[in-house]
Amino acid sequence: MYTDLVAALDIGGTKIAGALVDGHGRILVRAQRPTPARENGDTVMRAVEEVLAELTASPLWGRASGVGIGSAGPVDASAGTVSPVNVPGWRDFPLVARVRAAAGNLPVELIGDGVAITAAEHWQGAARGHDNALCMVVSTGVGGGLVLGGRLHPGPTGNAGHIGHISVDLDGDLCPCGSHGCVERIASGPNIARRALENGWRPGADGDTSAAAVAAAARAGDPVAVASFERAAQALAAGIAATATLVEIDIAVIGGGVGKAGDVLFEPLRKALSTYATLSFVRHLTVAPAQMGTDAGLVGAAAAALAKRTDAAAAGV
Template identity: 50%
Template sequence: MTDGTPPGLPDGPVLAVDVGGTKLAAALVTPAGRVGAAEWTATPPGGGAEEIWTALAALVARVLGRGGGVAPAGVGAGCGGPMAWPAGVVSPLNMPGWRDFPLRERLAGLCPGVPVRVHNDAVCLAVAEHWRGAGRGSAHMLGMVVSTGVGGGLILGGRLVDGGTGNAGHIGHMVVEPGGPPCGCGGHGCLEAVARGPGLAGWALEQGWTPGAGGPPPGRYAEADAATGRRLAADAAAGDEIARAAFARAGRALGVAIASATHLCDLDVVTIGGGLSQAGDLLFGPLRAALADHARMDFARRLRVVPAALGQDAGLIGAAALVLAADRYWTATGRDL
């Protein structure tokens, strides 16, 4: 190879797939991490297993067609969990139509003869930020997503850490408030229960928040009375005290969880992406204050917490890295996949 690609890694583009509860996306991603021929479509609302798969397969066909019909060097996919890993049998909580759905097997049927790898979508986002984003150059990093849920992926020694079942880095279920609100996992006081968008909005409503005090939120979610995280952020930015308190509560919980993770893993950097991260200092201010209070060991004070850098392309870039940078982001456990 003459382009600097390490031996054994692809020197051509791979097909990347990002499966979400509201949107399906696919693209061809080059070994340099550049996204091309990208396409997306809405996830069929309430769709059954085959309806969702048909939409995804059609999307993949369009992307491959835009690539001139040349077979990709591999396929990487990110999808919500839980899943059987590395087999890629998925049951995403936000897609009831897929239960024990053989996503990897189906993708392999579309692209036979090449590696096909599926991982948690939050892991893919973390991998993307480490490979080509805000965590580039760090050997010890936690990548986080704070949105409808809270998830993450853990890089130690420059490599993705999967854990025994592929769930390492799942910071969303670190307990930050013992005896706190119930979580979808069955526990109480998890970071996700406190800091996820719907949880924030629900807490604010209980405190007396009336959505809409700050005028219509930006973008397509423009209904003034919609009790969403986006609506809450708009009201907080406009000065609504309850909305600001909700973000302060979430930021403190994130800071406590990150301090604990840093003491455990001796991290260099934490990157935070997802919809709620767009709230800026409303979230990051309380987060950094809580981190300063709780990360008191000298080695932990060097930690940097920064916004994620790759935006909407992160899921696709991270999925592609499962193949394009497999020496760092795909373990020997699944090496034959």
Template identity: 50%
Template sequence: MEHTSEPVALAVDIGGTKLAAALVGPGGTVVARRAAPTPAGNAEDVWAALAAVLVDLLDLAAAAGREVTGAGIASAAPMDLRTGVVSPVNIPGWRDFPVTARVGALVPGRPVRLGGDALCMALAEYHHGTGRGSGCLLGMVVSTGVGGGFVLDGRPLFGVTGNAGHVGHFVIDPAGPPCGCGAHGCAEAVASGPSMVRWALERGWRPPGGTADGVALAASARAGDPVALAAFRRCGEAVARVVTVAAALCEVDRVVIGGGVAQAWDLLGPAVVEPLADYPGLAFMRRVEVRPAVLGVDSGLIGAAALLVDERLPVEPLPVGEPAPAVI
């Protein structure tokens, strides 16, 4: 990284398999990035791995003469912005982990902002990807799970505790399959990659290479396998129902879809768009555009950095240990 005085944000993207971080400059440019596997151990094991990545980047910024303006953190939910703690379902070692305070200790005196990973993806696409120019945007991640985040009139929608946008848990079929959240018929129980594969296997699909995953399912669909094609149609119909509900609730004018399943956009895109010709009943709901995400694996990092640019975001979290206000 060249020596310069241009400031950067420290961006963090916390996932169940990878802990990623980057220095992100103005305009969403990733200047340097680092990553480490997410340990399967206890809370301190996970933090030690993340801290090593962050310290490496902070040392790099200091050596290049770059001011670090603050830190933005994208994390899987659930979380509580009021206390800065996270309990990602895919990181068992972190339950009510004070990630905001821990990262803040590495950048003393500078702001630290926390947001959901899907919301950060939506922010990145809104500012720098296929969401540019939209008035109200829904960003969706269709992958191992189904997540979402809203950017309404330019502002990210956090909700009371930071968990707004869980569109994967819109119930699209009350009589549908059980979901990991405890409900039945959630969009995630139909449209996630593992749900698609499981549904296809139950109906006789056999992966050509022996490995039953989303990549194999997409290959079979492209080869004309009727069950694999039906799995993508079923997924697309579920996502289209989510889009219709989002359009009715928030009058979103654009939906940007990323994630592992969306890598097969040639299959997923038409499966989402075609039902949208029939589902919405009102004219404003039919105006929504559906597009693929374009920022790829950097979207969470770019979106985490974008959390720092809006002075209207939530205030700093309460001190660790102080009880949050009750949610009634």
């Protein structure tokens, strides 16, 4: 399915990473800049252009047939624009046109970062071989993406799979998005830590109040830390079960910092899934930790660009 070479961009609030990626998902050339997230839109774009300039300067650039972009969201793939929450200088910013101009008019494919991670896990990670999968990132926020019928499902605007902002507690706490009881509001790292602190958990001598510290306390048997992870697992299970019940998936892959917590997350998660995933066609649903590392965004953006090229070739375009 994936052949030749494409350029990939992974654009987040902290860094802008770029790469040339071959048809086996190997990264051949890399470039990176910090995201000047507090600057104006053109300044942020200049950092993207510097990354692209390093890639186009490579002798391999001539083999690149397209550019894939995985960007912090929301994105609008139909308009070719992005409005990342953490990059206020970009609102409806015409990223696709600007990247195309900087990349010699190659075709550009834009997807959200959760969709990119999903493309990577489906191509080379924990969702490989699964035709219907949900892949999630549980860390500062909760994001995700879907594979349906063997193909990435970005949706018309490239944002599908935003499981962090479905409500699983309709009377629950207000979420910064404006809704109530969102999965992210209950299960993200900062919310796991907040809940533990509110319920009396205290950090060790190092003062570390991160979700990773709560996970360590949970592993050591601290009941408040355990309970905070159990509540996160319950929200994740309700969200995963809802996804399976709506679109039929057979695996949910969980990455990100919280996803690395191991058994303190996955044990209560599997237990809670048996509560919420009740119908016959979702009972076989499994959960698994993500396998892709920090390059998932780049590899996934490349996968999306390569898949688009393959589709176009199949259609005779």
